[in-house]
Amino acid sequence: MAANTETMTINMGPQHPSTHGVLQLILELDGEIVVKATPHIGFLHRGIEKLSEHRTYHQTIPLTDRLDYLAPMSNNLGYVLAVEKLLGITDEIPERVQRIRVIMTELTRLKSHLVWLACHALDIGAMTVFLYCFRERECITDIYEKVSGARMTSNYFRVGGLADDLPDGLEGEIRTFAESIPAHVEEYEGLLTGNRIWQKRTIGVGEISAEAAIDIGITGPALRATGVDWDLRRDNPYSGYDDYEFEVPVRKGCDTFDRYRVRLDEMRQSALIIIQALDKLKPGPILADCPKVVLPPKKDVVNNIESLIHHFKIVTEGFKTEPGEIYQSVEAPKGELGFYLIADGSAYPFRMKIRPPSFVNLQGLPQMVEGKLLADVIAVIGTLDIVLGEIDR
C-alpha cells in the first residue's frame, strides 16, 4: 500500500535571513526536497523607471544608485553612458574621466563581489569569511566617501564627466588597496576553496547548462561559469576598456563552486585593471567641453554672461536631446546592465527601461533548485548574487 504523503508549502521570505532582501520564495517541499520553487518579487518596487520620466536627465542619476545598491557606480556608469550616447557626446569625454570611471567601476565590482562572497559564505555557514570580506569592503566605502561624500549611494558620475576630481593622495590609497587584493583573495580561498565541506556544499549544486543559461538570458559570472566566454568589457568595450589588458575568467563546471571561482578570479582581474588605470591616469579636465550639457565652473558663472545663461538653463530646465532611441549596456558585477532610453526631444526621457542582470538571472532559480534539497536553495540564492533593489526597481 502506498503511503499517503503530502507536500508542505513553506513561505521563504520576504522576512527571512538569507533571501538577500525581500525575495519571497514559495517552496513546495517533500520532506527536505524541493518539488517546486516560485519566486515572488516586487516587495521593493519604487517605480524608478516611471520616476525618471518626470526628472531631467541629471536628476535620474541618484535614482540609479538605488538599483543595485551594492554596486552604485556601475549603475551610474550605465546610465551616464546611455545619456551620453543619446546626446552623441561619447567621443568628447576626456581621458581622465574615462580612467577614473574605470577605476571606480572596478572598485564597485570588487565591492559587489566582496559582499556577495561574504553573504554566500555566511549562508552556507562560514561566518569568518563574512567579516574578512566586510573588512576589505570598508576600505572601498572609505574611498567612495572621499570621492563622492557618500559611502553607498555615491552619485559620482555626471553626464559628460564626474562630479569632482579625485582628492589629493587618494590615488596612492587606491593603489595600495588594489595591490592588497590578491593577498586577501588568497586568504578567502584558504578558508573556502580547499575546504571539504565547502566543496561538498557547492560542487554540483545549482547546475544549469550553457544552453539553458543563454535561453534565459543569464549574464555575468553565472554565464561565464557555464563555459560561455562573454564579457561586455572586452566584447563591446565602453569607457576605454579596450585600453587595458585583462583576462575574462571562464570555467565549465556550471555549478555553484565554479561560479564562486569565476568571481574570485574576477576580483584579481579587477585589481589588475585598477592598477593599470592608475598607471595611465594623467591630469586633465574632468568634464567634457559641452557647454549645453555640462554645468560651467562656478568661477565662470559669476564672471561670464554666457556661462551664467548656460548654468541657469541647465539648472532650471535641464538639457534637451534629439528625439531617438538608444540602448547602452555595461558589464555590471552581476551581469549585463542595460539602459534603454526613448527621447522625445524634451528635457525628460519619454521612457526609460532598465535591463537589470539580477532580474534575468533570478529566472534560472526554479530549474536550479527543483529536485534538490532545501539547503541548496540557500546556496543557489547566494550564488546567483541577486539584489532586490535591482530586480524590483
Added chain:
Amino acid sequence: MVMTPEVLTLSEAPWLFTGVMLVKIIVAFVATLLIVAYATYAERKIIGRMQTRMGPNMTGPKGLLQPIADGLKLFFKEDIIPSQAHWFAFILAPMMILAPAFISISVIPFGGDLHFTYDGILYAVPMQITDLNIGVLFIVAMAGLGVYGIVLAGLASNSKYALLGGIRSTAQMISYELAVGLSIVAIFMLSETLSLRGIVAVQQQPLWGLESLSFIPNWYIFCQPLAFCLFVIGSMAEINRTPFDLPEAETELVSGFCTEYSAMKYALFFMAEYANMITVSAIATTLFLGGWGGPFYGWINFLIKVFAFMFFFIWIRATFPRLRYDQLMFLGWKIMLPLALVNIVITGIAILLW
C-alpha cells in the same frame, strides 16, 4: 598518628552526609551556570578576535558584564506563546532540554578525595556528586532525553520552520548518538568498569602498564585515538554545533526548533546549548584525557582540560561552513558508525592478544 580516612556514608552520619551532598550539588550547579554564562562571553570574544573584531566590550570592564546583561534582558522580555502552539508542550520543551544537560554533570568526577575531620573522625569525600556504577550509561541516557526537548519544541510551536528543525535534529541526534555510544564502548572494554571514577583511576596508571613509560599517564586518547576522534565529532553533532548546526541553521530555517521562542524560554535553549557543550567537554576529559589527573591540583587540571575542549569547539565554529542534511546522515551512518564498530573489533582482538 596517621588516620585512614573513612568514607562518609548516609547510614553512619546522615546529617553530615546530607549537608555535604547539598554543598556539592550547589557548588557544581552554580559553577556550571557561571561557566555557561561566561562560555557565551568567551565564545563571542574568541570568535571576535578570530574575525578581526572586538567582541563585547561596552558592558562593564572589557564587557565582562555582558552575559549578565543578556540574561537580564531576556528575563524581562515578553514571554510569547503563539496562539497556534500547544501551550503545555511549548512550556515543557525548554525545561526538558535544559534539565538533562545539567543532570549529566552529577556523575562527573571533578577531582580526587577531599579530606576533613569532623567529631574526631577523618572523612574522605569524593569531588563528585554521585559515583554511579553505571555512570557512562547514565550520561548516554541523559543525552538521549535531550532529544525529546528539541522534538517537542519543534512540534509544539506549530510552525513549519520549527517543525523542519525538530525533524532534522531528531534524525541527527539519534544517528550520532549511536556512533558516540559505540565509540566509548571501546573504553569500557579497556577499563572494565562503567563508573567514571573507576575510568579516571585506570587512566592514572603508567601508559600501557609499562613502568619505563611512567612519565606519560595511561590516558585513553593514546590507546584509543580513533574512538577519541569519533567521540569528539559525534559530540559536536549531538550538541548541534558548527559544522553540524543544522537544526538551528539560521540561514535556512530562521532559527530551527526555537524560531517561535522568546524571552526566558529562549534563554533556556541558549543555556542548554552551552551546558551541553560543557557536559560533552567534561565527558571527553573524563573518558579520554584522564579526568582530574595532571600536574596541578585536582579540579584545576579538570577545568583546564574542559576549557581546552570548549576552545576547540569555538575555534571550529569560526572555521567551518555547515554540512547539508544528506551529507550529515552519510557521515553519521556510513562513515562514523562502521569506524566505531571496527574500532571495537580491533580493541577486542588487542585485549585477547595481550
